[in-house]
Amino acid sequence: SNMVSRYKKEFLELEKIGVGEFGSVYKCIKRLDGCVYAVKRSKRPLAGSSDEQMALREVYAHAVLGHHPHVVRYYSAWAEDDHMIIQNEHCNGGSLQDALLENAKTGHYFQEAELKEILLQVSMGLKYIHSSGLAHMDIKPSNIFICHKLVTDGSAQEESDSEDDGFSSNVAYKIGDLGHVTSITNPQVEEGDSRFLANEILQEQYCYLPKADIFALALTMALAAGSGPLPCNDAMWHHIRRGNLPPIPQQLTHGFHGLLKLMVHPDPVARPSATALTKHPILRPSLGK
Numbered sequence: 001s002n003m004v005s006r007y008k009k010e011f012l013e014l015e016k017i018g019v020g021e022f023g024s025v026y027k028c029i030k031r032l033d034g035c036v037y038a039v040k041r042s043k044r045p046l047a048g049s050s051d052e053q054m055a056l057r058e059v060y061a062h063a064v065l066g067h068h069p070h071v072v073r074y075y076s077a078w079a080e081d082d083h084m085i086i087q088n089e090h091c092n093g094g095s096l097q098d099a100l101l102e103n104a105k106t107g108h109y110f111q112e113a114e115l116k117e118i119l120l121q122v123s124m125g126l127k128y129i130h131s132s133g134l135a136h137m138d139i140k141p142s143n144i145f146i147c148h149k150l151v152t153d154g155s156a157q158e159e160s161d162s163e164d165d166g167f168s169s170n171v172a173y174k175i176g177d178l179g180h181v182t183s184i185t186n187p188q189v190e191e192g193d194s195r196f197l198a199n200e201i202l203q204e205q206y207c208y209l210p211k212a213d214i215f216a217l218a219l220t221m222a223l224a225a226g227s228g229p230l231p232c233n234d235a236m237w238h239h240i241r242r243g244n245l246p247p248i249p250q251q252l253t254h255g256f257h258g259l260l261k262l263m264v265h266p267d268p269v270a271r272p273s274a275t276a277l278t279k280h281p282i283l284r285p286s287l288g289k
């Protein structure tokens, strides 16, 4: 590889915003365009290893998934100095997991109206991913990123809350981390986080992969509503897989709670699709009339 790495040449590193066994994520400014990006730098996986398969699936997924308001945007990926580098859109509001931890400290959880906004926006992102023939397979709070619309210069343009934009408020929720994405029709499932794993995936029944994302999204919403940490495996894990939501420490309307409960139904066929959620009267009051 040439002496000066493309990463160092093209980007100014501002701060490390994430670290894990996967590698590290940096908030960077691209020198050429002056824009901020999230850049993940990970050790290049062993050729032929399952890690390499995952790294490739992540880049393939981003390449297949063009642009969508509720999927974190991909810009580039390359290999250098025995590292894999992926350059994505930087979401300036942290992850939903960060927001949940903050809520737990203050005891102020997302209220039902906000929960419906999160569920609607993430469902729009899932509808796009599923309609592209892919399943995410690792939906959870730390993989949902938050973008706060930067206040405009006071220009009086109308706030557009058209569906494709989803910015009815000033916050956008975007699905990120496509490291577990797999084809719906030709699945090579790399199980995601067991706390969010639907039982049929554990049983290696891969005929309804999109519904595993719906299951994981329901548990993500339960956490956003203030439910305690989810079990990885044990009696409570199985209680949830029998179609029960974890306890939620706030009064939700019967309709909304019932929708979340339907999303964790033991039979994946009974769970609503992402498309059905984006049209659901409970989430789209205006459609309800």
Ligand SMILES: Cn1cc(CCO)c2c3c(c(-c4ccccc4Cl)cc21)C(=O)NC3=O
Residues within 6 Å of the ligand: 017, 018, 019, 025, 038, 039, 040, 072, 086, 087, 088, 089, 090, 091, 092, 093, 094, 095, 145, 146, 176, 177, 178
């Ligand atoms: C830990 N972490 C924190 C952030 C910033 C949230 O305000 C973040 C981002 C991403 C990612 C990311 C996830 C998976 C793969 C590649 C990337 Cl860049 C990780 C991120 C990403 O793709 N876009 C991000 O903003």
